[in-house]
Amino acid sequence: MLSVKNLFVKFKTPEGVVRAVNNISFDLLKNQSLAIVGESGSGKTQLAFSILGLLDKNAESQGQINYQDKNLLNLDERSLNKIRTKKISIIFQDPMTSLNPYMKIKKQINEILIYHNSFTNEQATKESLRILDAVKIHDSRKTIDSYPHELSGGMRQRVMIAMSIICKPEIIIADEPTTSLDVTIQSQIMDLFNDIKKEFNSSIILITHNMGIIKNVCDNIMVMYGGKTMELGKTNEVFSNPLHPYTKGLLETVPSIDQEYKKLKTIKGNPINMISPPSGCIFRTRCPDPSHECLEGTSTNALIKIKADHWVDQCCVNCH
């Protein structure tokens, strides 16, 4: 479906070059969902943006993002616009700020259909109402005539989701779709994702740092740190048998209501500064027990295969 090969994304800033994405490769198959996890600054969002050519002007991307025999990185704005929303759509992190406050919901959704499917305004409205019902907005007729500020956070996120599935895209990229929402709304939205996957046969890339959501929605998981992949595999496999200390850390630092009180385990230190990353293994400043070679900064990061569907960073295998 979508195949990313050796992707690099660099940003030129006044302080220096930020290597946000460093040699990332993965494949997304049809009707599969991939979760990308990592802390802020690990490059997850920039990876998603580079797929749709949404990077800032000071960014430079290298590598291949192959979709339908085309390298998306080489396409110009016009041909990208034909793909955006129609074939690959994105749901942004913040439902509060990603809708245009000056436009009624109706106009914002209809715009997509008029552009991609050359619908008339009436046809588009009819279709928009149908899709708003599909994402379980109760009073779709009233909602479609309101402005974004009249809707609650959960409703706005539903409108965003409606907009992203209206053309039945083959790939949906969801960038932390539930981070700013309450738990009850969050679980409803996650159910919605599961329904969409079944109904439209779409592939989903879900960016999040909530491990619980991944467990319930995604087939595959990719753990990122400092712009590199630390671990990649089937969700069940990675959750039951995490190999990389960072994955273990992420799984253990979250308190759970099912366990009795004990002191939380932490991943020591802070996320790294991407302008001057440590030499050698990117994780070595936070690794619980780095090897001698690793401490000297001579080791390198690369994925190696452990099982049929489980890859992990070689440095961590050598260390432990």
Next chain:
Amino acid sequence: MFDKLLSVQNISVDYTSNSFLFPWEKNLTFRAVDNVSFDVLEGETLGMVGETGSGKSTIAKAIINILKISSGEIFFQNNQISNLNEKKIKKFRKEIQMIFQDPLASLNPRMNVGEIISEPLKTHNSKLSKNDINLQVKEIMENVGLLSNQINRYPHEFSGGQCQRIGIARSVILKPKLIICDEPVSSLDVSIQAQVINLLKELQKKYNLTYLFITHDLNIAKHMSDNIMVLQFGKMVEINKSNEVFNNPKEDYTKQLISSIPRIK
């Protein structure tokens, strides 16, 4: 040890929108908190959970007297503290401190760390010498896991987790009795969340602090709290021992909240 530190009795808070532009229009009132009562015992943590708009932060603001309450009473160490004037409340502000949600936005960008942390000391204890203040600030910085040589840096030079540590240092420096934590970890990364939660637990033991812990993350609420209060639309749904609330929820709304947490295992 377990004396009643804070007692909130039947408080209600109304927000009134008085239209400045259209003075002839009727004032609309919205009842954000409706007849809520609870007690916080010394040394314990009361978790306050609920969705957006359930009135959690409003209650916190009412307790530290940023907001006026419309009815009911708030007692702190058996003194009535609701709706006092600025002068009278100052005495109690020393004992009740707050940690805010957004670590960077709650620090003054033009003040360095030393100035930020020492400000409560200067306000409430103006007789201290510069040297004493400096010593106390450095000691507290070490206690919250900051390096004391970072004292002259400015907030933007720190990461989110470190900024929250500065906020925590500012709130503990007066050795208050009660700290109101308004979603102190919700804007932090998961790995940093755990560090800050452990720090709050450590400080609680060290200084015998009482927490009123506001969060919408039920996992964290369970982890932090002895007792838990569930709010919905400004009304109290349930208050009980933390284990009871999670293992044996009485109200439908609580059950619904608990069932919607995505589980790892």
